[in-house]
Amino acid sequence: MKRQLRIVLSLLLLVVANESSAQYLLLTKPTSQHSLYFDMDRLFNYNLYEHTRWGAGLRYIYSFDRTPAGRQLWADIYGAYGVNDKRFKFGTAISFKAGGPRQTRVGLNFVDDIEQAASRQLESYTLTNLSANSSYMAIRFSHIQRLALTTESHLAPRFNASASLRYSREEYLFKQMSMVFPQQQSGSHEPQRHFAELSVLLNYNNRAKLSILTGITNLPYSPNGGNTLFLRAIAQYNYVINFANLLDFSIYGQAGVSTTRTPYSRMFDLGGTYGSSFYFSNAFLTLQPAELAANNYLQLCLRLSTSKPLWNLDGYSKPKLYFQANTCWGMLWDGSRLSDATYSDGLTLYAPDKGLMELSGGVTNLLCFNGIYIGFAAAYQIAPSMAGYYRANPADRIAYLSSATLIF
Numbered sequence: 001m002k003r004q005l006r007i008v009l010s011l012l013l014l015v016v017a018n019e020s021s022a023q024y025l026l027l028t029k030p031t032s033q034h035s036l037y038f039d040m041d042r043l044f045n046y047n048l049y050e051h052t053r054w055g056a057g058l059r060y061i062y063s064f065d066r067t068p069a070g071r072q073l074w075a076d077i078y079g080a081y082g083v084n085d086k087r088f089k090f091g092t093a094i095s096f097k098a099g100g101p102r103q104t105r106v107g108l109n110f111v112d113d114i115e116q117a118a119s120r121q122l123e124s125y126t127l128t129n130l131s132a133n134s135s136y137m138a139i140r141f142s143h144i145q146r147l148a149l150t151t152e153s154h155l156a157p158r159f160n161a162s163a164s165l166r167y168s169r170e171e172y173l174f175k176q177m178s179m180v181f182p183q184q185q186s187g188s189h190e191p192q193r194h195f196a197e198l199s200v201l202l203n204y205n206n207r208a209k210l211s212i213l214t215g216i217t218n219l220p221y222s223p224n225g226g227n228t229l230f231l232r233a234i235a236q237y238n239y240v241i242n243f244a245n246l247l248d249f250s251i252y253g254q255a256g257v258s259t260t261r262t263p264y265s266r267m268f269d270l271g272g273t274y275g276s277s278f279y280f281s282n283a284f285l286t287l288q289p290a291e292l293a294a295n296n297y298l299q300l301c302l303r304l305s306t307s308k309p310l311w312n313l314d315g316y317s318k319p320k321l322y323f324q325a326n327t328c329w330g331m332l333w334d335g336s337r338l339s340d341a342t343y344s345d346g347l348t349l350y351a352p353d354k355g356l357m358e359l360s361g362g363v364t365n366l367l368c369f370n371g372i373y374i375g376f377a378a379a380y381q382i383a384p385s386m387a388g389y390y391r392a393n394p395a396d397r398i399a400y401l402s403s404a405t406l407i408f
Helices: 335-342
Strands: 024-026 034-039 044-047 051-063 072-082 087-097 105-116 141-156 159-172 193-204 208-218 227-243 247-258 296-306 320-331 356-369 372-382 398-404
Touching: 072 105
Parallel strands: none
Antiparallel strands: 024 034, 034 051, 044 051, 051 072, 072 087, 087 105, 105 141, 141 159, 159 193, 193 208, 208 227, 227 247, 247 296, 296 320, 320 356, 356 372, 372 398
């Protein structure tokens, strides 16, 4: 099917954040030894499988030393309901944070939820981010049950590290044009897969990141149908230069490598922002999720934006302009092996081995109210004519998008 001009809208809520990327609303007195927070990120979400997702989450913190930098006991719980699949999901965690400069935290968490299947972004299974309903850019979903032991620590003033040892069971949910849980469908579907994994994330000043994932899984296409060892690594670097407090110029690059038999759900989805959420910064806006896939890839993104809002109307409108040039190259070890990933959604996967460039521009924070930030973007794709994903019609290379997100 030819790609047509599409308009997509996504809404997310924002409240003041506390000590993590999740958004929390304090329900108790700020000076209390017992702190209870309501997780607003759980309240409303949207994705291609559940469509509308309603939920709620709570975080309880007990401070032994009555100081944020001291010893603390954390307990998290959330629940969610998908309107389209009519299923409840939940997650829970408990952790202990030691005092001192390293702020080491160790804990255990469990989730029974859905998860989008592949991503080129760094994984974020941390003690402060339990959600399996993440903003992964993919078109396949899995029902997952995951138990994880996780630790996080500040190894140096600007250097953070985290590691997660986890075991999970996954079942793919897409079948033909319907989206049902496998246990509700007597027909054929992907077999249940088991993953035993070790994930390590190193973060220097939020500028340089390295993610390493290794594990064992029962892949159907592995020799003799047995267990297969896989490895995946992603390196990212982001540097911002300010010019006279007027313009911000950012250089963003990332590279990913994985072994030949890495399962599709642990490979790199180089697709774009269709569906569940938008990631205007550094993302390909003209691509569908799961349209491009790779075992190895390189990406370079140059972005120019205004440092200050063009105007500020009492905080309700404080727009910034941006322009972005995005390039990518990738390679598949064995494209035929991904046939199991395309049977249900009708997509044909390609790797950008001929290269890909996209030019985009837009405005962020044009409207801001009740924690909702609205912006707009337009993008144009440039691809070699010999590339498998080349679109001969120029109109099919254009994307107009509107979004109310926290990220751009």
